[in-house]
Amino acid sequence: MQNIDFPFDKFNFNSDSIFEGLPEDDITLLNKSMVTHSYKKGEILFRGGSYPTGIYYIKKGKVKKYNTDKEGREQIFYVYREGELFGYHALLSEEKFTDTACTIEESIISFIPKDDFLEAIQVSSILSNRLLKVMSHEFGVLVNALSVLAQKTVRERLAVSLLVLRDKYKKENQNSIPVELDLSRDDLSKFVGTARETLVRLIHDFKEEGLIETKGRKIILLKPLDISKIANLY
């Protein structure tokens, strides 16, 4: 397996680190009224424009976050995986949700009610420092995404997206086996920021160039190193 030189940090929110190794007391407080639910593919957790009631922690599965424009077109700006936390922005900014969260595969997700979370922040300086750190990192990630969208071609953006998603679909200890992405062409095109047809044609090109393989809708990343060269980031 080839070694990839790709700045994953610049594309990842690191929200995992918020709860990592938190003191017992804080955990207890957060767990107080926590409820865990099972979700099918395509279920909406919250919708832009509605008021936040708590935050979400993914135990298993994946969630896409997107914005919807006037005409109803989605722009997916992030995919959360197992271990990630989301939904705290609207709570902390005391605003309505600006985006929508929706599962893209069967998932198990825990919900921590607003009051418990806000209390935990006031009580635990560790937690509030963690949030400061993660959110300031997220700022850089979004700015980076903005630049990629503004300055890179669709082909380059597809390469970037494949590598970013590779990290999301990579299983533990899976360093020798090529990673398989399992998401719809539609979602992938909305993540890349292009038309579905354009995406499909590029997938075709990547296949011809031997970078990837497809198995049904699944995309198998054969040559991440070569894909990172196409991404052309550095």
Next chain:
Amino acid sequence: MQNIDFPFDKFNFNSDSIFEGLPEDDITLLNKSMVTHSYKKGEILFRGGSYPTGIYYIKKGKVKKYNTDKEGREQIFYVYREGELFGYHALLSEEKFTDTACTIEESIISFIPKDDFLEAIQVSSILSNRLLKVMSHEFGVLVNALSVLAQKTVRERLAVSLLVLRDKYKKENQNSIPVELDLSRDDLSKFVGTARETLVRLIHDFKEEGLIETKGRKIILLKPLDISKIANLY
């Protein structure tokens, strides 16, 4: 003067509110080693890749924040004005700066050293709560910018940009006089996310449609309401 229906909140970081009405003690601590400097147009305050040493507060003037890609092309993602605070993300995330800050007009800017700022955050829960609130709001702003870039035409984005910048160039009590934007075509094109030539042609169109007027490089916003219709956000 026409009334404009445009979601300025969704395009503004609100970093002003961080220091607003902060307790005396906190102010004193932040002021301890604060130094204030005068800058000419085009001076760089910090550069992506370097380590943060403190944060900046604009007393007068304007600062652009941008990313530079491999080929050296700038993508301006924000313009800070008088009263705004910046440079805290890299400090809080304990990373290098991911972006570059540069004055776009003569400015007076205060610098608060890293240690004072970090101490103030640990001491003052008001300050740290303010930061949590502002950064979570910023998240929504950047996501919004991302969607606009992905889904709007250059013409629509120019309309959005003109209105966003209008807020930055608006003077106090200037509700009856049209706002004048004073920035280079180059910077404006990098803010809109397009080629300079494309921008110039659109400026020409807007002029023909009677939406704006130009005086040298200055752009006078005659009909913000009509411009907001072109922005086509809602």
Next chain:
DNA sequence: TTGTAAATGTGACTAAAGTCACACTTTTAG
């Protein structure tokens, strides 16, 4: 004030990506 450099503006052309129409394939529900 005037020469020079920088910034702005314009035309012609090219390239990139989007749209529309439709065929084919896979998935899903009854």
Next chain:
DNA sequence: CTAAAAGTGTGACTTTAGTCACATTTACAA
């Protein structure tokens, strides 16, 4: 198991925006 629906793939064409070359204007420094 099968029909319908949803998702995927392809061709032809259009539109949008970028590039290159160069004219014109503006700003600025000697």
